[in-house]
Amino acid sequence: MLSTITPSSQTGATIFGGHDIARPQLMKRLSDSGSLQQYEHNDLTPAIGREFPTIQIRDLLKADDQVFRDLAYTISSRGVVFLRNQDVTSNELRDFMLCLTTLAGCPSTSGLHVHPLTEEGSELGDQISVISSEKQKKGGGLTHQLSDVSRYASNAWHSDITFEPVPSDYAMLKIHTLPMTGGDTLWASGYEVYDRLSGPMREMLKKLTATHDAKFFLDEARNLGNPLRECERGSPLNKGAELAAVHPVIRTNRKLTFLIIAVTGWNSVYVNKGFTKRINGVTRDESDILLNYLFNMVTQNHDAQVRFRWNKNDVAIWDNRSTWHCATYDYNDPRAGDRVCSLGEAPYLDLQGSKSRKEELGL
Ligand SMILES: O=C(O)CCC(=O)C(=O)O
Numbered sequence: 001m002l003s004t005i006t007p008s009s010q011t012g013a014t015i016f017g018g019h020d021i022a023r024p025q026l027m028k029r030l031s032d033s034g035s036l037q038q039y040e041h042n043d044l045t046p047a048i049g050r051e052f053p054t055i056q057i058r059d060l061l062k063a064d065d066q067v068f069r070d071l072a073y074t075i076s077s078r079g080v081v082f083l084r085n086q087d088v089t090s091n092e093l094r095d096f097m098l099c100l101t102t103l104a105g106c107p108s109t110s111g112l113h114v115h116p117l118t119e120e121g122s123e124l125g126d127q128i129s130v131i132s133s134e135k136q137k138k139g140g141g142l143t144h145q146l147s148d149v150s151r152y153a154s155n156a157w158h159s160d161i162t163f164e165p166v167p168s169d170y171a172m173l174k175i176h177t178l179p180m181t182g183g184d185t186l187w188a189s190g191y192e193v194y195d196r197l198s199g200p201m202r203e204m205l206k207k208l209t210a211t212h213d214a215k216f217f218l219d220e221a222r223n224l225g226n227p228l229r230e231c232e233r234g235s236p237l238n239k240g241a242e243l244a245a246v247h248p249v250i251r252t253n254r255k256l257t258f259l260i261i262a263v264t265g266w267n268s269v270y271v272n273k274g275f276t277k278r279i280n281g282v283t284r285d286e287s288d289i290l291l292n293y294l295f296n297m298v299t300q301n302h303d304a305q306v307r308f309r310w311n312k313n314d315v316a317i318w319d320n321r322s323t324w325h326c327a328t329y330d331y332n333d334p335r336a337g338d339r340v341c342s343l344g345e346a347p348y349l350d351l352q353g354s355k356s357r358k359e360e361l362g363l
């Protein structure tokens with residue numbers, strides 16, 4: 001199993017003309033061979049989410065490459081999958097994530113992300129982000145920024161690390177410490193939001209890019225007393241203190257290049273409330289109107305969302321290219337978990353080869 005993959009694949013990357021970063025390695029379309037059908041599973045809503053109540057990550061780690069590819073396809077097509085009550089260490093989470101992204105065809109230069117706020121020499125290693133209510137209270141986060149007075153819980157909707165030039169393909173969160181009630185997480189489908197746009201609106205948005213920015217992490221690093229991680233954060237393109245990137249407003253899941261075909265090949269809206277500050281090439285007012293409209297499409301369409309109630313040691317794995325998620329800060333007791341985020345390709349819109357999810361599935 002996974003004989004071709006070792007952690008050194010993160011650092012031993014070859015760069016062709018400096019542009020391998022955006023080139024996935026899979027030479028054919030990922031599709032589902034059906035190897036996961038043997039496991040109990042159920043779709044949580046028509047638009048998004050599948051739960052596998054009995055699968056253990058530790059067993060999957062021994063599975064062959066096709067099982068990982070089927071899982072990658074399932075996550076990318078269903079947006080998010082939930083695995084219950086996992087007996088798995090943080091090292092196993094890391095290994096699992098690396099296998100998943102590599103077998104799903106990520107560029108050879110993409111590894112696991114190092115969050116700019118992760119403390120150097122932290123106990124669990126650079127590639128695990130500790131999600132913790134205690135840290136949230138101290139540091140800020142998307143709804144706790146000191147200068148932010150809005151009380152909308154929906155301010156926390158985001159896709160992970162879109163301020164990086166090479167953002168995340170997949171992410172995985174295990175929650176091990178839970179309040180008695182509360183702390184649910186919501187996900188929403190970017191495919192579904194794209195499907196709800198009119199033809200003329202899609203055509204306009206396809207011509208636009210947006211600037212994503214996480215400068216607020218500079219303040220947060222100061223508040224936490226940790227220096228910002230300016231090193232390579234999992235890709236040669238993700239480094240320094242700029243914490244800003246420009247991406248297309250409509251993104252195809254998995255870049256198409258010479259000989260390469262997509263994971264799903266479906267388009268998604270790729271702006272998020274957490275990090276997207278400006279649609280480029282239009283006036284400030286136009287940008288505000290468009291961004292507010294697109295953010296409202298996420299927050300006001302509860303039939304494009306799934307809300308997950310965690311039990312201890314449950315794991316969620318999602319595709320950050322085509323979903324948003326939102327934590328719920330409605331509890332006082334401690335809540336904590338470990339998150340691993342893998343890096344995919346530089347975001348790309350495939351004008352010729354892409355489809356909408358509903359077009360492809362005939363829905
Ligand atoms: O705490 C949560 O429920 C979600 C945190 C989050 O945004 C993440 O793990 O990427």
Ligand SMILES: [Fe+2]
Pocket residue numbers: 158159160325
């Ligand atoms: Fe997140």
